[in-house]
Amino acid sequence: MEVERLRDEMFKKEEKEKEKEKEQQEVERLRDELFKKEQEVQRLKAVVVNLQQDSHSGNTFSLLKQVTGMPPLEEKSLSNEEILRYSRQLIIPEFGVKGQLNLSKKAVLIVGCGGLGCPAAQYLAAAGIGRLGLLDYDDVELTNLQRQILHTEDKLGVPKALSAAIRISQLNSNVECIPYHFQLSYKNARQLIQQYPFFYDGFLDCSDNVPTRFLVNDACVLNGKPLVSASALRMEGQLTVYNYNGGPCYRCLYPKPPPAETVTNCSDGGVLGIVPGILGCIQALEVLKIASGIGSSYSQQMLIFDALEARFRTIKLRSKQPTCAVCGENPTVKDLIDYEKFCGSAATDQCRTLHLLTGEQRITVQEYKQLLDQGVPHILVDVRPQVEVDICKLPHSIYFPLAKLEEKNTEYMKLLQNRIITSRKEAVDETAAFPVYVICKQGNDSQKAVKILQEILDNELSTLSVKDIQGGLMAWACKIDPTFPQY
Template identity: 55%
Template sequence: MAAVPEDLRGLQAALVEREREIAKLKSQINNLKGRGSCDQLLDEGVPVCEQREKVLALPRRTTLSRDQIGRYSRQLVLPEFGVQGQLRLANTAVLVVGCGGLGSPLAQYVAAAGIGAVLHVPRGRLGLVDHDVVEVDNLHRQVLHSERRLGWSKARSAAHTVEQLNSDVDCIPYHLELCASNAVELIKQYDIVADCSDNVPTRYLVSDACVLAHVPLVSACALRMEGQLTVYCHKGGPCYRCIYPDPPSPDTVTNCADGGVLGVVPGVMGSLQALEVLKIAADMNSSYSERLLLFDGLSGRFRTVRLRGHQKHCIACGDSPLIPPLPDYESWCGTTANDKCRHLMLLNKEERIGVQDYKEVLDKGKPHLLLDVRPAVEFEICHISHAIHMPLEHLEMRNHQAVENLQELVLQEISKLPSNNASLPVFIICKQGNDSQKAVLLLREFLAAEPVTLMDIQGGLTAWAACVDLTFPQY
């Protein structure tokens, strides 16, 4: 019999080794099938309590593989971090509430760092909660998503990006609205929560649930060119209610849809939020427990202010807590748990007109004035060609020159009316139909002496673009 060449023996040995590895991987897959894939959990609605029992029973990982040492080598060599820090990340379960502008960099950085990275069986994991879908106006700041995923669940889109970034991460998307009935049970499954929701009702809900579940909370927010970051419920520190026992008035709350945000600002804050999550997970000291980081993107400045500590009279974490039960947070805060525009109802229906009815006024050539009360920066983006710009801010500040100019304009238009016209119709428009109602209330005073009929256009330019002029830009 001819001798087997050395090269062939080497290839045969390598093949045997690969077959063993394949068999081992198949065994791992079979063991994990009971837990379900990310998409299965998302689409089939696996109850969170059942998921918790299956995951938390798994053992902790105590070693790193050769591939993991290579992958995480740049952070393994940090004296403050090391192998033990990496193992702590791998065995930590982090829940990200909100997969938007803040959650995008946070989820990517904690996944890239190895939170919940699988070796043989997972102990840690990364949960992603969001009930919204991807829209085109998200993409300038929500970098987890893409044009191809418009209409996708944000939780599913985020999980898809995370799994492409680090396939070792045990990633669980939850396409659901966090509420009083599910928050505590879900948060109990995790070691750290990152609140990236950026709305008031959810901040209170998540903080209260973290108090009940004894889980630290890393919270951030971003608006316009500014951001804030702090840590709650950590090592005896305060909860959100300790600092803000009562919610702000809904009229004083601005969201990204109304106030705007430069996309990189939530990117900065979400990255800093990820840093705090990793430090807590690796058992390093948190920088912002009982401290608030303030970021001014316009000046490029950071500063830190000290917050008051745990309050013994706090109704959530104090000596005699009144929670549970968890309240109806939207009713209590007077606003919705999302970043969508609120619709105010300040006027009677007789003082409002729909966009299609206003289009009929235009088509019939009826004399009138159209006042656009948006800020100058929004008026420059787009406006109806015959609209007169009269910013609400000028009316609220009682700008004498602006009011006088408006009164003169109204008198000029009244003088042009046929003698049988009793009054001049003045229509007021804004982006969504909220500021225009506020303007009507102010104009009642400023034009009280003039024969005018003031009407707010319902839904504003958003409704105009959706129902009348489909070519009109939406922003």
């Protein structure tokens, strides 16, 4: 009877603990939902304020959420005001009045009002392009201001397309700005691109959004449009013009998308702000040359920019490929497809989320905080690069960069094993599996590290429990410690 009573008490206690855990999870879910709602309210307030501020200057914009038809640009002569405004380029022999009038009849669509799109839009508007389409589905964030020069602190939370349109109209009110606030997809791309004689891709780097790069390329080829494309990452950049004057398209060079886990974007790898600024200016230059009738310099060449050495070099591209799936002699791509499915990744330039581990191999930041509060002996391994560790770190973590882990560096492995041996002595039960937790910025590299550690420590897995912390240090900053730096 005593055994049954104890069993019942244990069962009730376990049920209470499960209920308490469920309640805690529901509280966390509601807290996350409330946080997102508060962010959305702040964003909408910022949009209203900025619309009110801009209406005082006489400029009003309709933020388009879908593709709408537009009338063609009317041919016109130059007014005295325009002659004065554009006088410095009117007197250039290669450009002249004819080039200026050609430019005023052109409509250019910029996909992405970011590090490349901002300077490109600014110079195209300043030069007198007739119509400027600005497409971006993101809102202005503080991290954008380091390189996306059309946006300002008072535009935080405002859709990027609207923020860019407001600034452009202040620069040149003669330019018709069309802000689009939706995601480009295979369902709307062809309809949108048909309204613009010239089209170029304005992403921060070629790895940020592979699905959209294939989408943009195929849409341009299928509609006979040139594509002025650039990318930037860390301190390097490149630029070329696809599908122009018989030159190759993007698929001619890259027939298949790279594996999603190998793609590095600016959020993961970083970028020096002026690098996309320089490439974006050259993008604008090539569009101006094409639109005014001068022609492009990079239809079959690629410009490589090395910011560290402050050097440019040009490489010749292979010619248009007869076997290309979209522009070849017997194309297999005759309409736009689902590019996210084709590439195996989302069409976004935000930090990607990998799913390499099962739920049992991961813990949440809330669960880890509970372990800290309880004083449970463990090891926390930080696998970020040194440059990120210099920004911020949890004081009780040990440093073991993923790069060193991948090469199975003996010095770091010995340090980790010594720390495990020392920490295990503090455990109440030295025979139980000792917990080793891995953390990084977003929870991606930590998953890779766990898989590597499981291989390296294969003989010790029975005495070790290796898991990663979901969401990494950014989740820690959002959900546990709001004073912890975010980057």
